[in-house]
Amino acid sequence: xxxxxxxxxxxxxxxxxxxxxxxxxxxxxxxxxxxxxxxxxxxxxxxxxxxxxxxxxxxxxxxxxxxxxxxxxxxxxxxxxxxxxxxxxxxxxxxxxxxxxxxxxxxxxxxxxxxxxxxxxxxxxxxxxxxxxxxxxxxxxxxxxxxxxxxxxxxxxxxxxxxxxxxxxxxxxxxxxxxxxxxxxxxxxxxxxxxxxxxxxxxxxxx
Numbered sequence: 001x002x003x004x005x006x007x008x009x010x011x012x013x014x015x016x017x018x019x020x021x022x023x024x025x026x027x028x029x030x031x032x033x034x035x036x037x038x039x040x041x042x043x044x045x046x047x048x049x050x051x052x053x054x055x056x057x058x059x060x061x062x063x064x065x066x067x068x069x070x071x072x073x074x075x076x077x078x079x080x081x082x083x084x085x086x087x088x089x090x091x092x093x094x095x096x097x098x099x100x101x102x103x104x105x106x107x108x109x110x111x112x113x114x115x116x117x118x119x120x121x122x123x124x125x126x127x128x129x130x131x132x133x134x135x136x137x138x139x140x141x142x143x144x145x146x147x148x149x150x151x152x153x154x155x156x157x158x159x160x161x162x163x164x165x166x167x168x169x170x171x172x173x174x175x176x177x178x179x180x181x182x183x184x185x186x187x188x189x190x191x192x193x194x195x196x197x198x199x200x201x202x203x204x205x206x207x
Contacts, residue, residue: 038143062195
């Protein structure tokens with residue numbers, strides 16, 4: 001139960017940062033979002049693994065470091081955390097701009113696959129690899145990956161790289177529900193590809 005609570009808390013603060021910093025922080029929003037993810041990973045990673053992202057959970061499940069029961073409950077609490085954060089953010093800011101949709105959904109889908117792949121691939125290598133066990137940099141590496149991908153691919157897809165973020169942002173009113181499929185499909189596909197790639201590259205005795 002404790003790890004599910006931690007996943008809820010971490011996802012809540014990540015999505016809250018996405019909604020609120022994304023509204024007011026301008027070009028610095030990716031820094032605020034990446035920093036929030038970083039500190040939440042350092043705070044809760046030792047309890048739950050610090051996924052805060054259904055696509056990352058899928059990658060870790062494929063990699064073999066998360067069982068099916070935990071994966072399902074992680075998904076539930078991550079989505080719940082995103083929705084609660086979106087609802088709370090809407091009480092602070094009345095999102096007066098029309099909910100955004102990607103101009104080119106297919107290009108946005110590819111961007112979400114790529115960005116989520118990068119994020120999940122980094123997570124698997126710095127936070128689940130036995131040879132990196134006990135390292136002190138994993139939260140920084142993961143947070144900076146989100147920041148880098150947000151600057152790189154955000155102009156194309158709005159840079160969710162996380163189904164819970166997309167659902168939370170849609171609850172807030174920033175993302176259009178009509179194109180939520182771009183993020184659900186793109187992010188989960190990116191996470192799955194990262195898990196498959198990790199297993200292909202890393203030998204079982206090196207995992």
